[in-house]
Amino acid sequence: MDSKPCRQSLSTFIKRNATNGAQPSPAIVSAAKALFHKTSRSKKHNWEKGPLYVLLREHWQRYLESRQKNRDPKRGYLRPEIRNTFESFLQCGVLAHGVARFLCNTCGKQRLVPLSCRKRGLCSRCRQKNNAIWSEWVQNEVLPQVAYRQWVLSLPKCIRVFFRFDPTLKAKLSGIVFRVITDYIRIRFGRPDLIPLMITCDQSFGTLLDYSPHLHNLIADGGFTPEGKFVPLGKIPRRHQKELEELMRRRILTWLVRIGKISSTWAKTMRRWEHAGFSLHLETRIRADDRAGLGRLLNYMRRHPFSMRGIHYNPATQKIIYRASKIHGGKKRNFAIFTPTEFIAALSDHIPHRGKHEIRYYGAAHPQIRKRLFPNRSITKAVPVVEPLHIQKQGRRAWARWIWRIFEVDPLHCSCGGTLTLNAIVLNKESIRRILAHAGEPTEGPIMASARSPPLRPSVCPSAEVPTGTRFPPHSNQTTSIWRTIRPGLLLRVFRSP
Ligand SMILES: [Zn+2]
Ligand SMILES: [Zn+2]
Numbered sequence: 001m002d003s004k005p006c007r008q009s010l011s012t013f014i015k016r017n018a019t020n021g022a023q024p025s026p027a028i029v030s031a032a033k034a035l036f037h038k039t040s041r042s043k044k045h046n047w048e049k050g051p052l053y054v055l056l057r058e059h060w061q062r063y064l065e066s067r068q069k070n071r072d073p074k075r076g077y078l079r080p081e082i083r084n085t086f087e088s089f090l091q092c093g094v095l096a097h098g099v100a101r102f103l104c105n106t107c108g109k110q111r112l113v114p115l116s117c118r119k120r121g122l123c124s125r126c127r128q129k130n131n132a133i134w135s136e137w138v139q140n141e142v143l144p145q146v147a148y149r150q151w152v153l154s155l156p157k158c159i160r161v162f163f164r165f166d167p168t169l170k171a172k173l174s175g176i177v178f179r180v181i182t183d184y185i186r187i188r189f190g191r192p193d194l195i196p197l198m199i200t201c202d203q204s205f206g207t208l209l210d211y212s213p214h215l216h217n218l219i220a221d222g223g224f225t226p227e228g229k230f231v232p233l234g235k236i237p238r239r240h241q242k243e244l245e246e247l248m249r250r251r252i253l254t255w256l257v258r259i260g261k262i263s264s265t266w267a268k269t270m271r272r273w274e275h276a277g278f279s280l281h282l283e284t285r286i287r288a289d290d291r292a293g294l295g296r297l298l299n300y301m302r303r304h305p306f307s308m309r310g311i312h313y314n315p316a317t318q319k320i321i322y323r324a325s326k327i328h329g330g331k332k333r334n335f336a337i338f339t340p341t342e343f344i345a346a347l348s349d350h351i352p353h354r355g356k357h358e359i360r361y362y363g364a365a366h367p368q369i370r371k372r373l374f375p376n377r378s379i380t381k382a383v384p385v386v387e388p389l390h391i392q393k394q395g396r397r398a399w400a401r402w403i404w405r406i407f408e409v410d411p412l413h414c415s416c417g418g419t420l421t422l423n424a425i426v427l428n429k430e431s432i433r434r435i436l437a438h439a440g441e442p443t444e445g446p447i448m449a450s451a452r453s454p455p456l457r458p459s460v461c462p463s464a465e466v467p468t469g470t471r472f473p474p475h476s477n478q479t480t481s482i483w484r485t486i487r488p489g490l491l492l493r494v495f496r497s498p
Helices: 004-019 026-039 051-069 080-089 124-142 157-165 168-189 238-258 264-272 291-301 340-348 367-373 399-407 429-439 481-485 488-496
Strands: 099-104 110-114 148-154 197-205 211-220 222-224 230-232 279-281 311-314 319-323 335-338 359-363 420-426
Touching: 051 080, 051 311, 051 340, 080 340, 099 429, 110 429, 124 291, 148 168, 148 291, 157 168, 157 211, 168 197, 168 211, 168 222, 168 238, 168 359, 197 291, 211 222, 211 291, 238 264, 238 279, 319 340, 335 340, 359 367, 420 429
Parallel strands: none
Antiparallel strands: 099 110, 099 420, 148 211, 148 279, 197 211, 197 359, 222 230, 311 319, 319 335
């Protein structure tokens, strides 16, 4: 299967659905592309040449050794899930680390599909897939067709450090936000029985990978009566927004004093500050009929901590430039320069703590209240999709179903007309090696650099000299084009231009 029919099928899908008024969201399309390429022979393995993969292959072992020996004063000990996530990322999508083997029930042809890591915080492909599935589920089964508003709560710098080491605090913080919203809606309508709806997504990152914990809250623009009837809130006046921000600031400071994170003197001082650093942004509003906009907002709320396209790694200078699409508020620029160690450390800040949820459901979005308020399981008008029976059997989370939904291409369809079925998931190294050798695929995964040998490589800068005795690692010519085309002096200007 090559990628050509996939594009044709996608355009047909969009055209056909445009007449019905429904279009797949960009995030779903990109997730499906990522999935599709996993099975496409032409695109396979290309991502291993990407700058993040190359960087981690060279520097992960060295970073791991230094973190195990020395305690990072800013980050403390290395959490086990960080190591697990980075090492799984390096194995994600590599056939040599595990394959699912599909066999055609008619001609016996086999198709090998690599396994994915399904880890949070580092692997953008797994996140895209997870996002697409979550977004569809939330739209179809959690969110009724009412207007929504996004409330973004940002915190001052001086209290962010508490959230770095104690992951339970974010859940308590979102509880405070929910209580403020409940009070506001009930007081405004004078009805103490109204139930708000809120979904909270934690985010830990700023524009340039800096640690900046904040909450994205999707809130129904009104409240539900105990019978499930929606009472719309309408416009929130500017002075109400200011009062809500002030109320949240007071409640959060009181809570931090109560749990012993800050002293009461410090809280009093912060209450007097004119710009205390708390900010509540609630300008983003989604109309009840704009389900495509709602899908985009959901994907934005749960977006990946960094952009793969923004990473530019120069193996010659051992520097990484991370480029963002927006200007950073504090740094007033849209790029940051890291050493490999700093960059890996910055990425590790955004890997969620083990067992801690990133999404929380409150009020009418909570499973128990939802069942009571909306007894019909499907509460929205989902676009009905006719899928072949063997695709339907794949269930909600299956990759084959997602490829079918977006591209109308059946990845389980064999060229002979038969159907491919899962024959085995092979994890044994020796068995994988034999299967790959038989199929003519590379039998080994990419080689990782050891912790101790610093790489010697030629510089790609035209003016730099190549030292005698330089070793040429196999991927030394895979530098990003940005380093070839931009002179150091031009860097600032080029990155600032839109
Ligand atoms: Zn066949
Ligand atoms: Zn992955």
